[in-house]
Amino acid sequence: MKNKLNKALRAVPLYVWVILFTVIPLFMIVFYAFFKVQDGGGYEFTMEFIQKSVTNGDYIHSFLISVKYAAVSTVVCLIVGYPVAYFLNQISERIRDFIMVLFLLPMWMNFIIRTYAMRSLMEKNGLLGFLWDFLGIKGGTLIGTEAAIIIGMVYNFLPFMILPIYTSLTKMDRGLIEAAQDLGANKIKVFTKVLLPLTMPGIVSGITMVFMPSVTTFVIPQMLNNKVMTIGSIIEYKFKQEASSTAVSGVGAALSMVLMIIVIISMTFVNRFSDAEEIREEKEKRRVN
Amino acid sequence: MGKKIISLVLALVMCTSIAGMLTACGGGSEKSKIYFYNWGDYIGEDIIELFEEENPEYEVVYDTFATNEEMYQKIVSSGIEYDLLIPSDYMISRMIKEDLLMEIDTSKLENYKYIDESLTHLEYDPDAKYSVPYTWGVMGIVYNPKLVKEPVDSWSILWDKKYDQQILMLDSVRDTMGCVLKSLGYSMNTGDAKEIAEARDKLIEGKPLWADWGVDTVKEPIVNESYAMLLTWSGDAMEIMAENEDIEFAVPKEGSNIFFDSMVIPKNSRNPEGAMKLIDFLCRTDIAAMNAEYIGYSTPQTEALKELGDEYINDPTYNPSKEVIDRCEVFYDIGDSMDLWNEAWERVRQASVD
Numbered sequence A: 001m002k003n004k005l006n007k008a009l010r011a012v013p014l015y016v017w018v019i020l021f022t023v024i025p026l027f028m029i030v031f032y033a034f035f036k037v038q039d040g041g042g043y044e045f046t047m048e049f050i051q052k053s054v055t056n057g058d059y060i061h062s063f064l065i066s067v068k069y070a071a072v073s074t075v076v077c078l079i080v081g082y083p084v085a086y087f088l089n090q091i092s093e094r095i096r097d098f099i100m101v102l103f104l105l106p107m108w109m110n111f112i113i114r115t116y117a118m119r120s121l122m123e124k125n126g127l128l129g130f131l132w133d134f135l136g137i138k139g140g141t142l143i144g145t146e147a148a149i150i151i152g153m154v155y156n157f158l159p160f161m162i163l164p165i166y167t168s169l170t171k172m173d174r175g176l177i178e179a180a181q182d183l184g185a186n187k188i189k190v191f192t193k194v195l196l197p198l199t200m201p202g203i204v205s206g207i208t209m210v211f212m213p214s215v216t217t218f219v220i221p222q223m224l225n226n227k228v229m230t231i232g233s234i235i236e237y238k239f240k241q242e243a244s245s246t247a248v249s250g251v252g253a254a255l256s257m258v259l260m261i262i263v264i265i266s267m268t269f270v271n272r273f274s275d276a277e278e279i280r281e282e283k284e285k286r287r288v289n
Numbered sequence B: 001m002g003k004k005i006i007s008l009v010l011a012l013v014m015c016t017s018i019a020g021m022l023t024a025c026g027g028g029s030e031k032s033k034i035y036f037y038n039w040g041d042y043i044g045e046d047i048i049e050l051f052e053e054e055n056p057e058y059e060v061v062y063d064t065f066a067t068n069e070e071m072y073q074k075i076v077s078s079g080i081e082y083d084l085l086i087p088s089d090y091m092i093s094r095m096i097k098e099d100l101l102m103e104i105d106t107s108k109l110e111n112y113k114y115i116d117e118s119l120t121h122l123e124y125d126p127d128a129k130y131s132v133p134y135t136w137g138v139m140g141i142v143y144n145p146k147l148v149k150e151p152v153d154s155w156s157i158l159w160d161k162k163y164d165q166q167i168l169m170l171d172s173v174r175d176t177m178g179c180v181l182k183s184l185g186y187s188m189n190t191g192d193a194k195e196i197a198e199a200r201d202k203l204i205e206g207k208p209l210w211a212d213w214g215v216d217t218v219k220e221p222i223v224n225e226s227y228a229m230l231l232t233w234s235g236d237a238m239e240i241m242a243e244n245e246d247i248e249f250a251v252p253k254e255g256s257n258i259f260f261d262s263m264v265i266p267k268n269s270r271n272p273e274g275a276m277k278l279i280d281f282l283c284r285t286d287i288a289a290m291n292a293e294y295i296g297y298s299t300p301q302t303e304a305l306k307e308l309g310d311e312y313i314n315d316p317t318y319n320p321s322k323e324v325i326d327r328c329e330v331f332y333d334i335g336d337s338m339d340l341w342n343e344a345w346e347r348v349r350q351a352s353v354d
Helices: A002-034 A048-055 A057-090 A093-108 A111-122 A127-135 A146-171 A175-182 A187-216 A219-224 A231-244 A251-288 B002-026 B047-054 B068-077 B089-097 B155-159 B173-183 B193-209 B219-223 B234-243 B272-283 B285-295 B302-308 B322-326 B335-350
Strands: A035-037 A043-045 B032-039 B058-065 B132-143 B167-170 B210-214 B229-233 B248-250 B256-263
Touching: A002 A035, A002 A048, A002 A251, A048 A057, A048 A251, A057 A093, A057 A146, A057 A187, A057 A231, A057 B335, A093 A146, A111 A127, A111 A146, A111 A219, A146 A187, A146 A219, A175 A187, A187 A231, A187 A251, A219 A231, A231 A251, A231 B068, A231 B335, B032 B272, B047 B058, B047 B272, B047 B285, B058 B068, B058 B272, B068 B089, B089 B256, B132 B155, B132 B173, B132 B234, B132 B272, B155 B173, B155 B193, B155 B229, B167 B173, B173 B193, B173 B229, B173 B256, B173 B335, B193 B210, B193 B335, B219 B229, B219 B234, B229 B234, B234 B248, B272 B285, B285 B302
Parallel strands: B032 B058, B167 B210, B167 B229
Antiparallel strands: A035 A043, B132 B229, B132 B248, B132 B256
């Protein structure tokens, strides 16, 4: 009895947190997306905002380019991050810890400041321009290009790809690689048949942790190339505009709700994929036994 | 440089507010509190302390906001009763319309006579009954003469193909669209759908030429000469020019925007006498000069300007001539027409560049 009470008490901070910062805000978003202020006061149900957010060609265009930037950044992060994680797993602990600190050091700084710094590096008269001069190349600025957005995203989110892959690598039994080699598997076979399947959970969570924030970020594109409006920028803009307008509209809330639904659907899809992977592993293990 | 000052001020504000709390707890005598709500980093460092020293019966409780809208929301929705606010022109006209402001009897202000008459009685407060100007400025183009060899005197230079990818655009619906409307010969306060659509199309036409859009991100690249031109406010231009002496500022001949941040007293103020006292103090020559020097925006106080010296008086960015002011227009609240502006602006910002 006492134990049960203790357990319940310990859960209180969690519940308070979740209710205050997840449940209530979610409820507010849904509310503002579906209800508008009536002229005489009070609220009435409306589908107007949802309709506006899914039929506006500009919003759809913005959503698609956001997905494009996020997808490219995720792929780049994976291509760069996987070898880094693998390398980290190979080297001695002392060097690894040192490299880890170097990796995480920039993350202790606020990411807006980091992105500001990226901007001045990419400027025509910044370090990039200096580099062009040094190499004798007549290169321009990166600011205002799609590449700037991708670089900004990769720079900010790369650690979120490396860390989960690295964790899944450390959990893996190295004997498995040696066994595969003993049984005559070449390097490619070892990678595709042993390494890749065993690190799949890490890859999947890395992809989720890079892709999701990249789709919705608005600070990075706004600072490095504010010519394009990503879906995150549009939502931010709508919320700001609605806050200053007398006629309260819920398009910002409706848009974020739609985006949230899309994110949840793709998350479940990705998770199912990694679950299936795990189940297959389990089965294989049992078969081996 | 700017950041250092901001952080210093933040630290100071924190210290003074903590010190304030301590003295409030320690001191037994009841002081009359003045709740003062101002823009962040928008008052000289010692001004409030000086006021409290000279007027020991008052205690100033200082609070800051970042946008007019944030301030407005807090006034209408929170229970806090402020005594003195410093909103911008269009917001003042909205607050007058909504009956949120108290009339100010300027005859009771000893130092009101120093406020430049040509800067009062403007459309946002036509009878100068509700507001006393605090700072002002104009919009224009900052440019680098090393990269722009011709004189900058017209908005049309922003659409000049010679400067492809050399121009930075201000990302602010009212200000940017306003200047474009002016370049087309229309009012900055128009509610006419056709005129707004024309401004929208003009912006979309120019978009491929402009290298980037922003507010805070675009100042530094002008300082380090990465770009040739930027549409901005005179106050920001002053800041840029302080860091790079070669940069210049011009107000186009088609006309531009003149803007104000003015002191007002909300209707629900519980200490209007204290607020009046503080307004009068801020209009006093020595205080206004000290304050103007710190803030960097132009001061409407004529004697204070003289005290700042020739360097300020003869600077066309800090002290635009009568002739420039005459071709400028002030923003006022345009009510629901703003929806048309927002719609047009969204189209502009989302139009693809390629």
